Amino acid sequence: MATYGIDLGTTYSCIAYVDETGRPVVLKSAVGEDTTPSVVYFESPENVVVGRQAKDSALLAPHLVVELIKRQMGQDVHYAFHGQDHTPESISALILRELARAAQEQTGEQIRDVVITVPAYFGVLEREATRKAGQIAGLNVLDVLAEPVAAALNYETLGHDGGARHIFIYDLGGGTFDTTVIRIEGDDVLVVCTDGNHHLGGADWDSAIISFLLDGFTEQHPQLDPASDEQFMQDLATSAEQLKKQLSATQTRRYNVRFDGRVVPLEVTREQLEELTSELLERTMEITERTIATAREKGVEHFDDVLLVGGMTITPAIARVLKERFGLEARLQDPHLAVAKGAALFALMQKVQEGMGGATDGPGDGTAGPTDSTTQEVADQLGISEEQVRSIARKRVATVVPRAFGLKVVDSKDPVFATDPHRARHYIVHLLTANTPLPADTGPETFRTVKDDQREVSLEVWEQAGSVASEELEHNTHIGEGVLSELPPRPAGAPFQVVFHMTETGLLKVHGQEADSGREVRFDIQIGGLDEAEVQRATSAVARYEVNG
Ligand code: ADP
Numbered sequence: 001m002a003t004y005g006i007d008l009g010t011t012y013s014c015i016a017y018v019d020e021t022g023r024p025v026v027l028k029s030a031v032g033e034d035t036t037p038s039v040v041y042f043e044s045p046e047n048v049v050v051g052r053q054a055k056d057s058a059l060l061a062p063h064l065v066v067e068l069i070k071r072q073m074g075q076d077v078h079y080a081f082h083g084q085d086h087t088p089e090s091i092s093a094l095i096l097r098e099l100a101r102a103a104q105e106q107t108g109e110q111i112r113d114v115v116i117t118v119p120a121y122f123g124v125l126e127r128e129a130t131r132k133a134g135q136i137a138g139l140n141v142l143d144v145l146a147e148p149v150a151a152a153l154n155y156e157t158l159g160h161d162g163g164a165r166h167i168f169i170y171d172l173g174g175g176t177f178d179t180t181v182i183r184i185e186g187d188d189v190l191v192v193c194t195d196g197n198h199h200l201g202g203a204d205w206d207s208a209i210i211s212f213l214l215d216g217f218t219e220q221h222p223q224l225d226p227a228s229d230e231q232f233m234q235d236l237a238t239s240a241e242q243l244k245k246q247l248s249a250t251q252t253r254r255y256n257v258r259f260d261g262r263v264v265p266l267e268v269t270r271e272q273l274e275e276l277t278s279e280l281l282e283r284t285m286e287i288t289e290r291t292i293a294t295a296r297e298k299g300v301e302h303f304d305d306v307l308l309v310g311g312m313t314i315t316p317a318i319a320r321v322l323k324e325r326f327g328l329e330a331r332l333q334d335p336h337l338a339v340a341k342g343a344a345l346f347a348l349m350q351k352v353q354e355g356m357g358g359a360t361d362g363p364g365d366g367t368a369g370p371t372d373s374t375t376q377e378v379a380d381q382l383g384i385s386e387e388q389v390r391s392i393a394r395k396r397v398a399t400v401v402p403r404a405f406g407l408k409v410v411d412s413k414d415p416v417f418a419t420d421p422h423r424a425r426h427y428i429v430h431l432l433t434a435n436t437p438l439p440a441d442t443g444p445e446t447f448r449t450v451k452d453d454q455r456e457v458s459l460e461v462w463e464q465a466g467s468v469a470s471e472e473l474e475h476n477t478h479i480g481e482g483v484l485s486e487l488p489p490r491p492a493g494a495p496f497q498v499v500f501h502m503t504e505t506g507l508l509k510v511h512g513q514e515a516d517s518g519r520e521v522r523f524d525i526q527i528g529g530l531d532e533a534e535v536q537r538a539t540s541a542v543a544r545y546e547v548n549g
């Protein structure tokens with residue numbers, strides 16, 4: 001049985017598998033396209049439409065259409081359509097179901113084992129929500145994988161000799177922007193650092209074009225207000241995206257803005273588009289600069305390759321400015337499809353390694369090689385050659401802590417603290433910083449009690465929320481907690497130690513201890529989001545729908 005890679009994108013999704021010759025191949029959508037718009041239309045209580053047709057229906061029934069659901073992943077948001085409750089997980093599950101359904105139509109085989117990609121900056125909550133979306137769709141999620149790692153896997157044949165190579169990945173999609181630096185050394189792939197802005201993407205370029213067209217129209221007809229017409233605006237949005245794509249290939253494009261019986265013919269040039277959106281491009285360049293600086297701090301001075309990923313990178317200005325500004329020689333390779341293809345390769349890696357007896361314990365574990373008979377068995381099972389099995393079984397993908405993790409502490413220097421410590425300023429002390437390779441250990445960090453005879457301390461674990469670490473509460477998310485109790489009575493300022501350990505798969509283990517008494521507490525971070533019962537409920541709700549594209 002084959003394994004599949006799924007790029008569950010903010011605006012477009014894609015599914016791929018690895019064929020008998022070892023090449024990743026994209027499976028087409030219901031309407032014969034390589035990618036499927038990540039749009040869900042709750043047509044009736046029984047029927048859900050996903051993809052191109054749903055995107056077009058946004059015009060007719062905006063209140064029954066959901067777009068950009070990836071932005072809500074990991075958040076406690078609820079929706080209701082035709083009386084049925086929905087969450088970001090269950091809506092994402094419907095997109096996954098459609099991808100699997102369309103894929104099955106072509107392969108004739110039921111899709112079960114998948115790897116789903118997530119942005120590198122996704123934290124534990126979002127990753128877990130993505131895994132649950134797969135589960136709700138009835139899929140077996142082998143793993144979730146960072147999108148830039150997937151793109152690098154598709155690009156680079158691992159196993160080169162001749163030292164480490166560094167790849168810079170610039171990913172500008174429909175709604176998100178990511179930069180990542182990846183190190184490839186022999187068979188190992190490692191994320192060196194990652195940054196980005198998840199509210200910056202192609203949709204912002206579209207908005208700039210929409211304003212330009214609207215202004216062009218109202219200049220001629222100032223008495224009319226087309227912006228208040230929902231249907232007109234939806235149409236204009238579709239046209240603006242098309243214009244943008246066309247201007248990647250041609251220098252100029254005409255467009256007739258039609259409203260209320262009037263027609264205003266307008267011309268948009270590529271140069272105008274670049275001017276209208278220069279501030280947006282600049283924001284991606286600032287993040288690029290920051291990423292280059294972070295990589296330099298980590299000893300990476302030179303990039304062997306610069307990969308452009310995401311549909312927006314087809315825009316010629318991007319490669320040009322990267323070259324002018326940073327001397328980066330960027331390459332376009334399958335910008336729409338690289339992530340799904342890399343995920344398919346990774347899914348196969350997971351299956352092979354599972355078949356070979358779970359040789360996934362990290363590099364250089366010194367165990368003897370697998371026997372020839374297992375190799376043959378795995379090769380037969382997965383429909384690939386023994387040679388491929390042997391080469392895949394050696395590869396390793398290591399990851400980093402996606403974001404900083406820390407503890408909430410009270411600021412005893414805040415004047416309010418003396419009278420009312422609860423109202424005093426609280427802030428986050430990060431123990432684990434972003435981009436630390438996994439598995440990671442912080443070593444014991446000392447904290448102190450704040451009151452005399454304080455018998456317990458609550459260890460509140462928070463995760464960095466934005467792309468830059470900040471100690472302010474509003475820039476972090478509470479993800480779990482434990483209590484260190486029955487402390488010996490001591491004056492305020494008594495020390496205790498806390499250690500964070502994060503496993504290779506991103507599970508955070510917390511250990512707090514008071515040295516004198518030996519009192520301790522250990523807990524793993526309880527991932528929020530849907531619990532098992534809710535996943536079950538969502539699974540049966542989603543399974544009842546007729547889904548089509
Ligand atoms: P996602 O953010 O869902 O991962 P993609 O990587 O597929 O999405 O990128 C989608 C974005 O790329 C959309 O904004 C789309 O308009 C844009 N896009 C697709 N093709 C082109 C093109 N030829 N020129 C410019 N932008 C494009």
Ligand code: MG
Pocket residue numbers: 009010147173310339
């Ligand atoms: Mg993408």
